[in-house]
Amino acid sequence: MSEFKGSIADIGMDTISLSGTLPMKLAAVKAAGFSQIMLMARDLTGHAEGVTAAVEAVRASGLRVTGFQVLRDFEGLSGNLHDYKIDIAKSMLEMCAALGSKVLLVCSSTSIHASDDRDVIAKDLRKLAMLALPLGIRIAYEGLSWGRHVNEFTHAWDVVCRADAPNLGLGFDSFHVFATKTSLEDIDMLDPDKIFLVQLADFMWQEIRSVEERITTARTFRVFPGEGVHSAQLAEIVMRLDRLGYSGDYSFEVFNDDYQQMPPATVAQRAYRAALWLGEDVLRRSVPIPGQMRLRT
Amino acid sequence: MTVEREVSADTANPLGLDGVEFIEYATSRPQALGQLLEAMGFRPIARHRSREVLLYRQGEMNVIVNAHVDPHYNAEPGEIPRSLQPSETPVISAICFRVRDAREAYRRALDRGAWAAPARVEVMELNIPSIHGVGSSRIYFVDRYREFSIYDVDFTMIPTVDPDPPALAGLHWFGVVQYIGADRTGDWTEFYRELFGFEALPDEERFGVLPKGRVLKSPCQCFYLQLIAPNPELQEADQEELLQRVAFGVQDVLTAVALLRERGMAFVESPGVHTENRGALTQGRLGGVMFELVQHTPA
Numbered sequence: 001m002s003e004f005k006g007s008i009a010d011i012g013m014d015t016i017s018l019s020g021t022l023p024m025k026l027a028a029v030k031a032a033g034f035s036q037i038m039l040m041a042r043d044l045t046g047h048a049e050g051v052t053a054a055v056e057a058v059r060a061s062g063l064r065v066t067g068f069q070v071l072r073d074f075e076g077l078s079g080n081l082h083d084y085k086i087d088i089a090k091s092m093l094e095m096c097a098a099l100g101s102k103v104l105l106v107c108s109s110t111s112i113h114a115s116d117d118r119d120v121i122a123k124d125l126r127k128l129a130m131l132a133l134p135l136g137i138r139i140a141y142e143g144l145s146w147g148r149h150v151n152e153f154t155h156a157w158d159v160v161c162r163a164d165a166p167n168l169g170l171g172f173d174s175f176h177v178f179a180t181k182t183s184l185e186d187i188d189m190l191d192p193d194k195i196f197l198v199q200l201a202d203f204m205w206q207e208i209r210s211v212e213e214r215i216t217t218a219r220t221f222r223v224f225p226g227e228g229v230h231s232a233q234l235a236e237i238v239m240r241l242d243r244l245g246y247s248g249d250y251s252f253e254v255f256n257d258d259y260q261q262m263p264p265a266t267v268a269q270r271a272y273r274a275a276l277w278l279g280e281d282v283l284r285r286s287v288p289i290p291g292q293m294r295l296r297t
Numbered sequence: 298m299t300v301e302r303e304v305s306a307d308t309a310n311p312l313g314l315d316g317v318e319f320i321e322y323a324t325s326r327p328q329a330l331g332q333l334l335e336a337m338g339f340r341p342i343a344r345h346r347s348r349e350v351l352l353y354r355q356g357e358m359n360v361i362v363n364a365h366v367d368p369h370y371n372a373e374p375g376e377i378p379r380s381l382q383p384s385e386t387p388v389i390s391a392i393c394f395r396v397r398d399a400r401e402a403y404r405r406a407l408d409r410g411a412w413a414a415p416a417r418v419e420v421m422e423l424n425i426p427s428i429h430g431v432g433s434s435r436i437y438f439v440d441r442y443r444e445f446s447i448y449d450v451d452f453t454m455i456p457t458v459d460p461d462p463p464a465l466a467g468l469h470w471f472g473v474v475q476y477i478g479a480d481r482t483g484d485w486t487e488f489y490r491e492l493f494g495f496e497a498l499p500d501e502e503r504f505g506v507l508p509k510g511r512v513l514k515s516p517c518q519c520f521y522l523q524l525i526a527p528n529p530e531l532q533e534a535d536q537e538e539l540l541q542r543v544a545f546g547v548q549d550v551l552t553a554v555a556l557l558r559e560r561g562m563a564f565v566e567s568p569g570v571h572t573e574n575r576g577a578l579t580q581g582r583l584g585g586v587m588f589e590l591v592q593h594t595p596a
Binding site: 130133134136165166167 | 408411412429430431481483484486487492
């Protein structure tokens, strides 16, 4: 009898949940049963043997790269600040391409220097998408819940629509949706083909009152799906996206200080339980639906 | 008196694009490619002053054969390859567009998200601005093609050679075929639209004998790009993105094919693709270099 693995090929972990070196993280994620991993720039730049060796380690792991993160405070700037951020973006794009990652995550700006004009924001993101285009990279734009002018996925979606670039889409993070209490019904207005990444995380309390509390919670107290207090809403998000026709990846964007004090293998096993919960209990993928052909596996 | 107060700049042709100045191949076997180009009707005209680069010409078409080895190739470890080293198999390494104002065209492209390609210029040579195109290729901008030519500066003419050999059977630039990855048609259509003003033709409007993919028309109405995605029926489809071949326009395809056969060119004659009035395809040489002929009357 073969061991039951579940159907979680489109669900992956993020290196930010794990302590240790890049090779340790890759090994732990793979050993837990995942086939993909979300990487951050520091995974490469902080590698003891340099960026090239880091890229080789990722490629040798056999794990697919879900995406690369994160370009911050990019849009809405002018003059020298804009030119500076274009240089940073190019550097990120080159690392992203070297990894074979097809997605670069961009978070909405928190900068006081950034314009609030959505058309200006859209123009900058369109330019970023054009920079990414020859490299075969798609830009996933995410509304940080503490973003200065764009802080809900509905805002980010508006910007994506205004920019109207084929390789610019939405990065959707459940944490920020819970933090800002954005209506889940708004998910239904999204175009599933323009959602380029879905990041899932929960946390352990209901209310986040201030922006400062949002940042602290987001950076230290996130937990895997199924471990927090928003499991029902998290399940609803995933089911709404599934019904909408979203066929991209789900990545666990879990920043947690406690997990940083645990062996990577233990954390990866927790993540794997969360993936099974999503795949089997929420999306019920192993359950055959009578008389209905499922195109997704 | 002008009508500038009433008529704004030509938005349909933002760069004042006016055709192709040259197409460049990179190869470590320049003589072999030169022989092939000569069989296609080109003549060697001039040599580059500082590098192993030759200029071939027929009619209005300039082809540059570049065998120069870049000493700075991928100098930074971990960098993705954005420049070409000449390989035995020739590859199309650049397209040069004629524009109203090269400096302005270059600035406009960078403002919209093009990558500047580093200049490879020696003293007393023209600094021709270029951006990165598909794969390792470049796109150059030139605006000096009326009063004098760029080749007058960077090249020395080969003595006793006619600098303006007539085109065989009226061959002229028609377009370039670009291979793209899966699901990339929208991306590359947007790239050429945003940066140069190319527009997609309706699916029923096709030329030649290889009508697959999407065809983009230049804003000057004189040059085409054809985007070909991998065949989805193939299990492990090749996803590489590159400029695959050049297409020449010609009024009478069959006459041109007959003349080219006399010069040693062979054409693909299969049930799917064969010589006909609409067009023809030469058999691949030197590891895959092929040329397409397309029935086309120049404007």
